[in-house]
Amino acid sequence: MHTKQDSFPLISIVVATYNGAKFLATQLDSVLAQDYPNLEIIISDDNSKDETFAILEKYQQQFPAIRIIRSEQNQGYIKNFEQGCKQAKGIFVALCDQDDRWHPEKISKLYAAIEDKALVYADSVLCNENMEPIGVNISDRVTCKDFSSPLEQAIFCRIYGHAMLIRNDFLQQIFPFPSIIPHDWWxxxxxxxxxxxxxxxxxxxxxxxxxxxxxxAVGGKRNKTQKSQVVQQEKRFAIERMQLFYAQCPENRTKEKQVLKSLLETYQGSGIFNGIRRMIIFFQYNDLLLASKKRSKIRKWLFCCKILVKFV
Known part of the structure; x- marks a missing residue:
């Protein structure tokens, strides 16, 4: 006898938790309320010290679809998500934070839209700590659209893990998640x-x-204190990130590979010559390199001009 689940491929929801007792129940209730009929829920806990694990055990007793993995020591959110993703058996994987809330049709609508893509994502409503909408969606702050070029994700990424549905055969090919960038950027x-x-x-x-x-805040700006804390690290991070992206880009993506190589060379160098060269690359490919920025053409050009003196 066939059940309704037989028509729908298994989808794995990977929840990463760490000291999330305050908001966890709201998120788990919304995950369990999904209308998609064939789900497994993998919860990877990063050695929480509050009541998180007790809450998880209570839910697991009521819902057999929940599987819990607990780290013996804290490893950070990137490796925590990786740990859960490695255990996913579904054809598709959805990443889940511990403190949000999902629309009941989130999984079913993403599944209906993914087709042959590696990843599909949706918009989200921004809320305050009390889960009250602040009148802004993520799409109001950043450019949300289809992406097909690695250059569109090489400088800025504004696609967030909580909004994704990912093809698992692709996901299993990209471990380990690098530690130098967020997992959803990778x-x-x-x-x-x-x-x-x-x-x-x-x-x-x-x-x-x-x-x-x-x-x-998604798409928000750093304050002056935050800027001063990161400015000395930015060049090193830019070099490491570009090395990573250049190495990952295959040789058959000839144009993108060359642009990434040229950018890497300018980051590794110093002086006004490299600044000018980098600025020219940004002007030439600004529609791709700044694809996620929700800015006017003029403001994108101004950004390209600032690249001249950045890291010089």
Whole structure:
């Protein structure tokens, strides 16, 4: 006898938790309320010290689809997500933060839209700590669209893990997740090399912004203190990131490979010559390199001009 689940491929939801007791139940309830009929829920806990694990065990007793992995020591959010993803048995994988809330049709709508792409993502509603919408969606702050070139994800990535559905056969090829960039940036960049990225312009999650967020406000600006803390590291990070992206880009992507190589050379160098060369590259390919920035053409050109003196 065939069941309704036989018509739908298994989808794995990977939840990463760490000291998330305050908001965890809201997120788990929304995950369990999904209308997609064939799910496994893998929860990777990064050795929480609060009541998180007790909450997880309570849910697991009620819902057999939940599987819990607990780290013996804290390893950080990137490796925590990687640990959960490696255990995923589904044809597709959805990443899940511990403090948001999902629309009940989130998984089913993403599944219907992914087709042959490596990744599909949707819009999200930005909320305050009390999960009250602040009147802004992620798409109001950044450019959300389909992406097919690695250059579109090489400088900025504004595709967030909580909004994704990922093809698992692709995902299993890109471990380990590098430690120098967020896991969702790595997934997005490599997805452009394995079939591309699709966007559906519908808000399917409520993204909670609060003091414990890893990244804080989506698309927000750093304050002066934050800028001073990161300015000395930016060049090193840019070099490491470009080395990583250049190495990952295959030889048959000739144009993109050459642009990444040229950018890497300018980051590794110093002086005004490299600044001018980098600025010219940004002007020439600004539609790709600044694809995620929701800015006017003039503001993108001004950004390209600032590249002249950055890292000189």
């Amino acid at each position: 997934i997005s960049y490599t997805a452009t090399l394995h079939g591309g990225i699709r966007y559906i312009p519908e808000a399917l999650a409520w993204y909670r912004q609060h003091s414990n967020n890893v990244f804080g």
